[in-house]
Amino acid sequence: MLLVAIIGLLMTAAAVALAGRRARFLYRLATSGQPAPERVTYARENVGTELKAQLVEVFAQKKLLKWTPSGAAHFVVFWAFVILASVYLEAYGSLIQGAITGTPDFHIPLIGTWPVLGFLQDLIAVACLAGLVSFAVIRLKNSPKKLGRKSRFAGSHLGGAWLILFMIFNVIWTLFLFRGAAINTGNFPYRSGAFASEAVAKILPTSEVLEAVGLLLHIGVMLVFLVIVVNSKHLHIFTAPLNVMFSRRPDGLGAAPEMRSNGKALDFEEADPDTDVFGRGKLEDTTWKGFLDFYTCTECGRCQSQCPAWNTDKPLSPKMLILDQRDHAFAIAPYLLATEEEREKLPEDVLALAGKPLVGEDGVIHPDVLWSCTNCGACVEQCPVDIEHIDHIIDMRRYQVMIESNFPSEAGVMLKNLENKGNPWGMSEMKRAEWIEELASREVDPIEVQVIDEKAPDDLEYLFWVGCAGALEDRAKKTTKAVAELLHIAGVKFGVLGPMEACTGDPARRLGMEFLFNMLAQQNIETLNEAGVKKIVATCPHCFNTLANEYPQLGGMFEVVHHTQLLAKLVEEGRLTPITPIEEKITYHDPCFLGRHNKVYAQPRDIMAKVPGVQTQEMHRCKDRGFCCGAGGARMWMEERIGKRINTERVDEALTTDPDTVSTACPFCLVMLGDAINEKKNSGQAKESLEVVDVAQLLITSVKGQPVKA
The missing domain is CATH 3.40.50 (Rossmann fold)
Structure with missing residues (x-):
């Protein structure tokens, strides 16, 4: 057993050294960017809010559970990592105790022999296997080879995802091998409860050598997995809680980020173009929170699947916006981390990449990607790890507008006005x-x-x-x-x-x-x-x-x-009383800056519910998954030249409910949806009586008792 312990500890030391080296590299790379002290200040001053966010988003997996069955699969796999940490504690305890006493019968103090713990360990391991099968089916069903652009995995690094599923599978089967062998040798701490381990034990021979091999395999797989994780997209296992902690939106997307330079709010009267940072013109202008976003992206594609630009055949994918910056950051890391003297000695390919513009026709991000965004916030809302895509886009736009004067020409008229x-x-x-x-x-x-x-x-x-x-x-x-x-x-x-x-x-x-x-x-x-x-x-x-x-x-x-x-x-207080029935089927369109940005979903619907005769019919994409009208992010004043018009896509969805009226609560949405409805009327695809109105117009009609169409 002494030899087994030596091998196990040497493997551990080597893996921890490799993982630690990678962690140090990632920290240095992130801190090579702009400071963001306001993130730390907010987290420190809002401990209760941050604790709730960790409980709800990280441990309860709230955002992921919106997506079933993938959310349920991820929930059990996540909790398998948490609960099975106790098995690794037992494994290392057995390793060390076996070396000291010759008998690897370690158990966790106080709770280490409780049957309920043994049962829970086996239950979550079996559930994890079911989760892995679900993940495999979901990935095969949604393969980019099968669905092309419609796949939310389009653009993701698929090979790495399959490798991780394989490594998790290895963790589970080696766990049962180790535990089953320990049961047969009498070194297992649980006399009952571990139902799956007991079933495996029945098909294994009684062998101390098999137990030692199982122990080393189980530890070795975990250590290889650790090294793979810190070098892959599954780094989010460690960075997701941090990203949630330093997110600046506890409830709704709300404000655009302040323009900051060198960690301070930029004062335009005292700003110096030579020393101050105006938005993001190069990758090193990114804050450490931006780098944390890069590290944390799981490549799940939920943001991409909800993006109105991507869904109307525009080049913007929120996922690829983050991944392209991340891949570029890793490619030019030697340049970012080098001193001026060291940079002169770097290879030509690294220097060429470092000189590549962040935004441009031949840049990391194409201008069409940047200007396709409506700031609707669907990406941020759906991201399970709180990546702030809009912050990245706004910062890059700031540099393009204020320093490069490079933006859609029609928007210039709006600025002058x-x-x-x-x-x-x-x-x-x-x-x-x-x-x-x-x-x-x-x-x-x-x-x-x-x-x-x-x-x-x-x-x-x-x-x-x-x-x-x-x-x-x-x-x-x-x-x-x-x-x-x-x-x-x-x-x-x-x-x-x-x-x-x-x-x-x-x-x-x-x-x-x-x-x-x-x-x-x-x-x-x-x-x-x-x-x-x-x-x-x-x-x-x-x-x-x-x-x-x-x-x-x-x-x-x-x-x-x-x-x-x-x-x-x-209306609730009785100061306004709807009296005249409006016998219409009405579908409500959620304005992005009212809904996702400020979480106002109920009140417009409450008003319509109080109007007699109204039959409400929700669109397929509504509330936090509502689809943009296309006007946000200053898109109201820019031509939509690529792909299908976003407002047309939204009206097509509205028409599937066969409404008499489309209601909303935003003047931008009134204009965009109204224009699309008029186009549909002209082409005979919508009835002539169809119109888009504000919720307030419905209410005043009913309150005043004005005659309405049947």
Whole structure:
């Protein structure tokens, strides 16, 4: 047994040395990037939130269990790793005790002879084998050779995945060999409970040599597995808990990341182009959290399968966005980790790769990939290990826009309009008051909307943030009028800024023009603070998200609600009462910046549920799996030249429910879905009566008792 112990410990030392060397390399590579002290600060100041995230996302596997049966298979394999750690404790105990006493009958103190532990160990091992079979079937069924682009594994390193399944299988069969042999020699700590090990023991001969071989095989397989893991995509076994810990989104995607340089928020007035980092122009501009994203990607393709760009034949795959950067990082690691003197001696191929642009026609990331993103957040929502794909995209866009001035030309018109007129359409600021005049001048039920010139009155309950679309776009103006009228009926004291309101800056920030976003945001924050505004209601989810989640980055602290949240509350309180039935089948489209970004799913549906006669029919992709309309990420102001139009894809899905009306809660979605529906009408693929309306329009129709179509 002494020889067995020596062999086992030598194997362990060698494997730990190799794994440790790799871990040191990965740490050095990650820390060669930009610092991100705000991640550590957030984790330290929100210990309760982080602990909950570990319990829910890591141990309970919440995100993975959304995907069954693959989620269930991963759940049992994960818990097999956790529970079977006790078997490895027993294995090493037997190794050492056998060397000391000659009898390898070690058991874990206190609990090591409990039948329930032996049963649990065998049960999870058998379940793990079933999980491996499930994984194999899923991979064969969804093989890229079979499904091509539609496979979520398209682009993944498939050979490594099969190797890992094989190694896990080796862990399980060597476990039963070791335990079965130990039962026959009388060195097994459990007298009952270990049902599978007992079954294996019946077919094995009684042999101390077989027990020693089984012990060394079981330990050796684990050590080889360890070395493979730290050199493969299965590194996520160790990095996933860290990635979850340092994620900045405890509930919803929320804000885009602050623009930071050298670990600090970038001050544009004092920024130095020679020393400060403007977004991400080269790989070393990535923060260590970005590198952690690279290390943690499991290549599962859930993000890819949910991406609206990928699903409409565009080149953006969120998975490949991460993998391409990761592979490039490993390829140029010698350059990133070398001193200036050492870099001169590096091979030409490494230097050539290091000089490759991060974004470009011949770069790591093609520009079409970068500009296809709608910022919908489906990738981040579905990622089981909290990779923040949108942060990577926004940072790369910032460099392209502010340093390279390289972005779709039509978006430049939008930026000029924002800078000169305070709205993306370039309309006069006085146009923002036209809907107010229309409400006041109508013959039936005229309404006077209070315009706040300087200081808000003391009895003001909410400032109604109308937004650019709500004030200037004809379809969105209907929502604005409906909300204003509903607030009036409910007796809510509200006012608007009118011409003093400017774009929140969301399109500029999502495009990557952070400087313009800062300018608009600071202007609006100053206006709101001077008016004494505390509570805001917004109809546009993009405005809602920016005001609620991004303005606090610049000191703008306001209580912000979406109009569906406020209207649902008013209906619940009885201050608004839907009375007229609307006998229609309605399907609701979840706006990305309301749903995934801010977790507002229930209130729009609650409103529709209170309207008599409405029959709601959910689309196949809804709520956290809702499909984008195509307007986010400043795509509203860019041409969609590649593949199928995203709004057309979404309307095609809506039409499968045979709706009378498509409802939503976002002016961007109104425009995008409305345009696609009109195209379908023109081609005879949709009935002429089909229309897209805001939830508020349905509510005002029922509340006022207006006649509606049957």
